[in-house]
Amino acid sequence: MVKTGDVISYYQMCALEGMSMRRGMSFRPRRRTSVLLMSVRPGAPYHDQVQDGGRTLIYEGHDNPVPSNGKRPKEVDQEARSADGKLTQNGLFYEAAQAYREGRCPAEVVRVYEKIKTGIWVYDGHYELVDAWTQPSGGRQVFKFRLRLLDDLESPESSRVTLDSTRVIPSQVKLDVWKRDGGKCVVCGSNDNLHFDHIIPYSRGGTSLDTKNIQILCARHNLRKRDKIE
Numbered sequence: 001m002v003k004t005g006d007v008i009s010y011y012q013m014c015a016l017e018g019m020s021m022r023r024g025m026s027f028r029p030r031r032r033t034s035v036l037l038m039s040v041r042p043g044a045p046y047h048d049q050v051q052d053g054g055r056t057l058i059y060e061g062h063d064n065p066v067p068s069n070g071k072r073p074k075e076v077d078q079e080a081r082s083a084d085g086k087l088t089q090n091g092l093f094y095e096a097a098q099a100y101r102e103g104r105c106p107a108e109v110v111r112v113y114e115k116i117k118t119g120i121w122v123y124d125g126h127y128e129l130v131d132a133w134t135q136p137s138g139g140r141q142v143f144k145f146r147l148r149l150l151d152d153l154e155s156p157e158s159s160r161v162t163l164d165s166t167r168v169i170p171s172q173v174k175l176d177v178w179k180r181d182g183g184k185c186v187v188c189g190s191n192d193n194l195h196f197d198h199i200i201p202y203s204r205g206g207t208s209l210d211t212k213n214i215q216i217l218c219a220r221h222n223l224r225k226r227d228k229i230e
């Protein structure tokens with residue numbers, strides 16, 4: 001089972017989702033939980049933002065796959081419907097956010113993965129989609145989606161409770177720690193089954209916002225450390 005903060009390869013992510021993750025937005029793929037892939041790296045194709053220490057994401061919609069008029073994807077508005085009238089991924093997520101805002105259904109639950117380097121992803125956890133709108137960006141209209149962190153859905157008694165600690169590690173902190181630790185477990189140098197570990201656990205007041213409190217551990221050393229603490 002993947003945990004928030006786990007570092008996984010692209011192929012592991014595809015295996016977890018049971019499909020090839022070719023697109024960044026997947027609304028209820030095969031009736032499963034919706035998935036969004038994000039990136040805040042310099043040069044990322046979309047302007048995603050992490051706010052409130054990781055509790056809020058502002059996710060940018062994705063460009064239409066085939067621009068109709070010979071223009072480049074970044075030159076045309078992002079559309080809610082494709083030429084044949086079907087809802088695009090932007091449209092599907094937008095409609096779900098509207099339905100939630102109008103009280104017609106509960107918030108859409110979304111699993112979020114974040115790219116930190118080519119082929120290297122971090123599982124950021126479950127979020128709920130609470131708002132969506134369009135806004136101008138570079139001379140055209142883009143979609144924006146607001147997502148709010150949910151507690152782990154794996155544990156039913158604590159589900160649908162928003163965290164008040166900053167457990168999710170902001171992207172820049174992840175990038176800095178990854179660079180500092182060389183993408184390896186700081187104990188044994190393994191580069192398999194890695195996890196961003198809070199040196200002082202967040203449950204004991206450890207911060208996610210300071211690189212000094214975050215390190216990379218492999219699954220083995222992560223478990224060993226937890227046994228010691230608990």
Ligand SMILES: [Zn+2]
Pocket residue numbers: 185186187188189190217218219220221
């Ligand atoms: Zn290790």
